[in-house]
Amino acid sequence: MDTVVQLTGVSRSYRTGGRETVALDDVSLDVAAGEFVAVMGVTGSGKSTLLHCAAGLERPSAGTVRLVGRDLGRLGEAARTRLRRDSVGVVFQSYNLLSELTVAQNVLLPQRLGGPRARPLAEVLASVGLAGTEQRPVGELSGGQRQRVAVARALAADPAVVFADEPTGALDPTTGAQVVGLLRTAVDTRAVAVVLVTHDPRVAAASDRLVLLHAGALVSDGPTPDVAAIAEQLAAVSGAPQAASR
Amino acid sequence: MRSGITRQALRRHRWTLVGPACTQLLGAAVIAVMLMTAASLSAPGLSAADRRSVRAGGMTDTTAVFLGDSIYLSVLVVAVTMNLAVSRQLRDIALLRSVGATPGQLRWSVLLQAVAVSLPASLLGIALAVPLGSGWVALLRAHDALPDGVRFTPGLVVLPIVVGIQLGTSVVGAAVAGRRTIRSAPAIALSETSGDRRHIGPARTALGLLLVGGGIAGSAVVSALAADQADDAALFVLLAECIGIGLLGPVVLRAAAAVLRPLLPGGLPRLALDEVAALSRPLAGTLVPLVLAMAFAGIKVAARTTSAAVTGSPGPPAEVWTDWSGTAVFCAFAGVAALNALVTVLVSRDRDLAVLQLAGGTRRRLLLVVSSEAALVATTAVLLAGLAAGATLLPMLHTSLGTWLPRVPAPALAAGLTLAFGVVAAGTVLPVAVLTRRPALHRSGGAG
Ligand SMILES: Nc1ncnc2c1ncn2[C@@H]1O[C@H](COP(=O)(O)OP(=O)(O)OP(=O)(O)O)[C@@H](O)[C@H]1O
Ligand SMILES: [Mg+2]
Numbered sequence: 001m002d003t004v005v006q007l008t009g010v011s012r013s014y015r016t017g018g019r020e021t022v023a024l025d026d027v028s029l030d031v032a033a034g035e036f037v038a039v040m041g042v043t044g045s046g047k048s049t050l051l052h053c054a055a056g057l058e059r060p061s062a063g064t065v066r067l068v069g070r071d072l073g074r075l076g077e078a079a080r081t082r083l084r085r086d087s088v089g090v091v092f093q094s095y096n097l098l099s100e101l102t103v104a105q106n107v108l109l110p111q112r113l114g115g116p117r118a119r120p121l122a123e124v125l126a127s128v129g130l131a132g133t134e135q136r137p138v139g140e141l142s143g144g145q146r147q148r149v150a151v152a153r154a155l156a157a158d159p160a161v162v163f164a165d166e167p168t169g170a171l172d173p174t175t176g177a178q179v180v181g182l183l184r185t186a187v188d189t190r191a192v193a194v195v196l197v198t199h200d201p202r203v204a205a206a207s208d209r210l211v212l213l214h215a216g217a218l219v220s221d222g223p224t225p226d227v228a229a230i231a232e233q234l235a236a237v238s239g240a241p242q243a244a245s246r
Numbered sequence: 247m248r249s250g251i252t253r254q255a256l257r258r259h260r261w262t263l264v265g266p267a268c269t270q271l272l273g274a275a276v277i278a279v280m281l282m283t284a285a286s287l288s289a290p291g292l293s294a295a296d297r298r299s300v301r302a303g304g305m306t307d308t309t310a311v312f313l314g315d316s317i318y319l320s321v322l323v324v325a326v327t328m329n330l331a332v333s334r335q336l337r338d339i340a341l342l343r344s345v346g347a348t349p350g351q352l353r354w355s356v357l358l359q360a361v362a363v364s365l366p367a368s369l370l371g372i373a374l375a376v377p378l379g380s381g382w383v384a385l386l387r388a389h390d391a392l393p394d395g396v397r398f399t400p401g402l403v404v405l406p407i408v409v410g411i412q413l414g415t416s417v418v419g420a421a422v423a424g425r426r427t428i429r430s431a432p433a434i435a436l437s438e439t440s441g442d443r444r445h446i447g448p449a450r451t452a453l454g455l456l457l458v459g460g461g462i463a464g465s466a467v468v469s470a471l472a473a474d475q476a477d478d479a480a481l482f483v484l485l486a487e488c489i490g491i492g493l494l495g496p497v498v499l500r501a502a503a504a505v506l507r508p509l510l511p512g513g514l515p516r517l518a519l520d521e522v523a524a525l526s527r528p529l530a531g532t533l534v535p536l537v538l539a540m541a542f543a544g545i546k547v548a549a550r551t552t553s554a555a556v557t558g559s560p561g562p563p564a565e566v567w568t569d570w571s572g573t574a575v576f577c578a579f580a581g582v583a584a585l586n587a588l589v590t591v592l593v594s595r596d597r598d599l600a601v602l603q604l605a606g607g608t609r610r611r612l613l614l615v616v617s618s619e620a621a622l623v624a625t626t627a628v629l630l631a632g633l634a635a636g637a638t639l640l641p642m643l644h645t646s647l648g649t650w651l652p653r654v655p656a657p658a659l660a661a662g663l664t665l666a667f668g669v670v671a672a673g674t675v676l677p678v679a680v681l682t683r684r685p686a687l688h689r690s691g692g693a694g
Contacts, residue, residue, distance in 0.1 A: 057604070057687045085606020096601045096690055100524040105517075113607040114519040122448065137524075210307040 002241075004067075004193045005031040010063035011216075012049050023049040024060070025216035030036070033160065034191035036184065036203035039225060041213035042238045047197040048165055049051040050213065054195065055088055055163045056080040065147050068160045084114040087193075089154025093169040095146045099139035103130065106138055107153045118156035128152045130180050139143050144175035151182050153157045162195040180206045201230040212237045251342065251355040255335060255543050261593050262334045263585035267367045270416060272579050273320030274371025274408050280313040281404040289399045296395035303564065305392055311481075312572050318485050319542075319576055321415045323535045323583035328363070328419035330531040330587055332356060334594040336427045340435035349428045354425040357417060362471065364416040368409045376400045385571070391564040403405070403426060408505040425669045441528060450493050457490030462637045469641030472495025484545065488538045499523065502626050505598040514611060518618035525591070528529075529619075532587040532673070533627050539580030540631035541664055545574040545639045547662075548652040549596050552643055555653040581669050588673025592616075596681050603686035609679075616678045617671065624670040628663065 012024040024046045031037055039047050052058035052064055056072045065072045068087045072080055084090070097106045100134045102123055111118050118124060125131050128148040133141075138149060147167055154162050162183060168176030184206050186192040198204050212220035214234060219237045224230065256263065287300050287309060300306060339352055368694060380398040389393055427435045466690040471479060491498075503523040522529060546693050548571060553558045602612055681689070 010360060058685070079543060079604055079609065081603065081608045088606075093422075094689070094690070096604055097596050098524075100518055105520050105524075108519070109602065109605045109607075112513055112520075112600065113611055114513060115606050123620055207520060 002033040002067050002214055003030050004033050004062075005029070005195065006066040007050075007054060008058045008064045008066075009055055010065060010120065010226075012046075012058065012060045022216050024053065026063070027213075027216075027218045028063075029054075029211065029218065029221070031161065031193050031195060033193050034187055035209060036187045036207040037196065037209045037211055038207035038212045038235055039213065040199070040204055040230070041198045041244045042203075045213040045238075046216040047213055048073045049165050050081040050217075051165050051195060051197055055090055056084055057090075073244055082114075085110050085113060086157075087160045089159040091147070091154050091162065091167045091168040095143075095150050096156075097138045097149055100137065102133040102135050102137055103141070103149050103152075106149055107156050108159060109153060116157045119158065121156075124152050125154075127185070129178070135161065138212065144171050144179070147171060147175075147179050148182070151179060155186050155192070158190055159192060161195065164196045166197055168198065168200065173202070176200070176203060177206075192219070197239045199229045206231050214238060230242065251347065251351060252358040255338065255355060255359055257337070259335050261330065262331045262590050263363050265590040266324065266416065266419075267363050268586055268635060269320075269323050269327045269583045269587035270364055270412050271371040272582055273316070273324055274368040274412050275378055276316040276575065276579055277320055277411065278372045278375030278404045278408050279382055280309060280316050280571070282375060282379045282398065282400050283386075283408060284309045284313060284400045285395055285401055285403070286555075289397065291397070293395055293459050296393045300392040300396065303393075305386070307481055307484075307569075308350060308565075308568055308572075312367070314508060315542075315572075315576060316579075317411060318482070319538065319579060321411065322488065322538065323580060324421075324483065325419035325535045326531050327417045327583060327586050327590070328360060329423040330528060330590050332359070332420045332423035333531075334590060336435075336554065337425070339424060339427050339428075343384050343428070343430075343435055352424070352428045353421075356420050356428070360416040360420040361413065365409065368412040370404060372408055375404070386568065389415075389564055389567045393567050395532065395616075398447040398599075414562075418632070446671045449496060454490045454493030456496075457486045458494065459490075461490060461504060461564075461634070465638045465641050468638075469645040471554045472683050480485065480545070480642060484538075484541055484634060485586075487637065488534055488541065491537050491634065492530060492534035495533045496526035498630070499526040499529055499533075499623070499626060506622070512615050515566035515618055518615045518622065522622050524527050528591045529623055530583055532591060532623065533630065535580045535583035535587060536624075536627040536670070537631045537634060539577045539584065541630065542580070543573055543577045543662060544631060544635035546570075547658055548635070548639055548654050549642070551658065552649065552651075552653045553596065553647060553653060556647045556649055566636070570655040572628065585673045587612060588670065589677050592674055592677040593681070599678065599682055600686040600689035603682065604690055609682045612639045612682055613675060613678055616674050620670045621667075621673075626666050627670070628666055629668075 007027055007029045010024060011022065013020050013022045025237065027050060039050060040045050041156045049058070053060045054067070055068060056065070067083060068190045070083060075083065084184060095134055098109070105123070107124060108118060109123060122131065125133060128151055130145065130148050130152065138146060141149065147170070151167070164183065168179055171179060180196070180203050183196065196203070196207060205224060207224045210220070210222060210224040210230060210233070211218060216236050220233060225233070311322050342352060379400065383392065383396060383398040386392040387396065396495060401576060461483050464486065465480065468479045468483055472491060500523045503519040507516070507519055510519065550561070550566065560566055639652060640650055
């Protein structure tokens with residue numbers, strides 16, 4: 001199968017006030033088309049940093065990131081942005097929508113910015129359960145509805161990969177499950193790859209593969225077990241000393 | 247707690263408050279210069295001959311008109327910029343309401359902010375007025391508009407007048423902007439401020455139509471007055487029209503976007519139209535100083551050039567010089583206000599720009615979107631200014647010169663348009679170029 005995301009020896013450190021924080025420590029990870037990967041770890045373990053580096057939103061301090069076959073390190077800012085627009089969808093906990101625009105206008109943003117043609121709007125909105133809301137200003141929607149708009153925008157143009165950082169963090173369990181279900185459907189029906197960061201084992205259970213981070217290092221990578229086992233694994237790596245290995 | 251909220255707001259919104267601070271400084275300086283100039287013209291030390299010559303030269307009247315102009319202009323742009331600045335923090339106000347701040351506390355906070363911006367700006371403006379005013383009087387002497395005996399005499403009497411005007415306007419502008427959000431129930435306030443797509447009340451539209459209609463009717467009346475009275479009264483008419491245009495601004499911008507929508511292809515232009523329609527309220531605030539400056543300058547210039555063309559004489563040189571330089575000063579003032587208003591709007595869109603970048607917009611494309619928005623706003627402003635100036639000017643021309651046709655030399659017209667578009671471009675494209683340099687991830691408000 002096609003590898004759509006390929007991280008090789010990726011590290012990222014931040015220097016703040018003379019102190020160096022290693023947010024990501026020599027992480028290697030391949031994600032194939034049609035694969036649903038959940039990333040977990042305690043707060044500060046580097047999940048968001050991993051996602052940002054993989055999506056080309058941030059440059060790693062070391063290592064290479066290939067996205068749909070392109071080496072991000074060789075691309076300038078504009079080229080990386082275009083690559084993201086054309087092949088990547090991003091969903092964040094804080095929605096990242098333009099609240100004064102309508103649902104339709106938000107979903108079509110990447111296309112308006114010169115990106116690939118989206119699938120028919122009515123179909124896209126129906127697939128996320130928002131049929132008929134085209135003309136509603138996003139500012140009027142509930143949190144769950146907004147997150148569906150964000151998912152609709154991420155999926156509208158059939159991207160190769162969707163990166164989602166705690167997309168259910170602000171939602172109730174039922175709504176959260178629905179949003180993750182939308183991603184699951186995209187993986188199953190259109191071979192989209194999904195990389196999803198979450199703290200919730202029930203959300204992670206929707207994935208095919210579970211990656212655990214601790215102190216910036218990738219400490220576990222394997223098929224996703226059931227909910228109880230996920231929670232156990234998570235507790236084990238988080239509590240255990242950092243020396244754990246794959 | 248009160249001053250705590252205020253201090254926080256001042257710190258958090260320091261960039262949006264720079265706008266009103268600048269306009270108030272300039273407004274205070276111009277008003278103070280004109281007040282002090284007026285005082286200099288009747289200073290006790292002036293000889294009887296100089297006194298007569300001042301009166302004969304018409305400078306007392308001219309200064310009074312300039313003083314009136316500067317006060318009205320300042321009141322308008324200060325109110326607009328302060329209103330805009332407070333409008334930009336309505337979301338914070340709504341959030342504070344929801345965590346337990348009382349309306350009274352927030353009213354105080356907004357009031358204190360207005361004072362904290364207004365007071366130092368006015369005082370600094372008055373201080374600046376001393377060298378500026380002495381330069382202005384020296385220039386008037388050099389151009390024979392004033393006899394050599396006139397000396398610039400700064401006085402502290404201007405202090406309460408200028409501070410009073412600025413403080414009053416600033417407080418009213420801020421209070422009007424915050425009123426609704428502060429009064430509403432927290433949940434309503436929050437949902438209303440989460441987007442700029444707020445309802446445009448029928449009262450606003452009605453008042454706007456009334457002011458514009460009244461202005462047009464007024465200019466017909468004014469044109470029947472004696473020439474020098476008509477000149478003074480015309481400014482009132484123009485101001486009424488400009489306030490009306492400010493009130494109608496959101497409707498006009500949405501209408502402009504709706505008219506253009508079917509004509510433009512999808513993609514970037516469409517996005518620009520959507521944004522203009524969605525942000526029509528704050529953008530309308532930027533229309534007021536733009537339209538005012540262009541209409542004011544247009545009237546002054548066209549009245550002079552048409553009179554010169556019809557009568558074959560450019561008029562007394564001292565008078566012409568005074569008129570031109572006065573117009574230039576007011577245009578610069580209004581131009582700075584427009585620039586401020588635009589930058590205020592743009593800076594508060596930083597998060598939106600970041601969202602566009604995250605959605606795959608390159609800096610170049612964002613600049614294109616924003617330039618298209620700017621072009622639409624500038625074109626609307628030019629058209630509105632043309633209407634306002636025409637409605638005021640044409641009846642005047644007809645009465646005094648017997649012509650309906652203003653004669654403006656093409657270079658003057660081109661220069662005016664270039665300036666207007668330049669100000670709008672500088673106020674929109676530059677901030678975007680600067681803002682988008684920082685990574686989108688850190689500006690989008692908690693991406694992680
Ligand atoms: N811009 C930054 N500047 C400095 N340090 C940073 C920056 N971004 C992240 N870090 C640090 O890097 C480490 C990893 O952060 P990251 O945001 O990736 O954690 P996370 O696993 O996503 O945590 P959470 O579950 O709380 O979202 C943390 O110690 C954090 O403080
Ligand atoms: Mg995170």
